Amino acid sequence: MAPKYKLHYFDLTALGEPIRFLLSYGKLDWEDIRYDDAQWPETKKKMPFGQMPVLDIDGKIYAQSIAISRYLAKQVGLSGKDDLENLKIDIAVHLFLDFHTKIGDWAYDPIPNSKAAKEVDLKDKMDFYLKKFEEMVKENKGFLVNGKLTWGDIYFVAPLKYFKALVKRDFLEGYPLLQELVKKVESTPAIASYIAKRPAGDR
C-alpha cells in the first residue's frame, strides 16, 4: 500500500517547502500540517531534534530537510541516474545550504552591532553563491545538474520566497538563468497546482 505522509512545519515556505514541492510533484498522499508560534513550544518537545520540518511516514517521524528531500526524490523519480549525478545534486544542495546559512547568520543575529557588521558585505557574500549557481545553470542547459529537473533544483527554488522576505529584496535580479529556473520549477503542473492552493502568507 502506498505510504501516507504528513509534513509538520511552520506556516512558511523556507526548509519545509522543498518537501511540499516533492510531495506535490509525486502526487503522493500527504497532509500539510502547519504550526503557529503559539503552538511551537509544546510541539518542539515532540520533534526528534527539536526542530522542523519533520515528515511522518505511516506514523513514524523523520527530521532533516535534506535527508527527507533526498528520500522523497527517490520515491518520485527526481534523483540522479548514477552516483556521479547524485554527487552533483548533493553539491548543489549543500552549496545552497552554505548560501542560506550566510543569510540566517545575519538575519537571526540578536546582537545589533554584530548584525550590522555582517550586513556590510552580506550582498557580496550572497552574490558569490548566486554567480556560482547562475554558472551551474548555464553549464547544465537550464538546470542545476545534467540538463534535467532533479531534486537539487527543487531544494534551491522552493525556499527562495522565505529568504527573499528575510533580506527584503529580490536577490535573483541580475541572474536571468536562475529566474528562468524558478519559472520552470514553479510551472511544473503538480507544483503549480500546489502553489495555487498554498496559504497566501508573505513568506
Ligand SMILES: N[C@@H](CCC(=O)N[C@@H](CS)C(=O)NCC(=O)O)C(=O)O
Ligand atoms: N538542518 C535542519 C534545520 C531545521 C531548522 O533550522 N528548523 C528551524 C526552522 S527552518 C526550526 O525548527 N526552528 C525552531 C527552533 O529551532 O526552535 C533541516 O534542514 O531540517
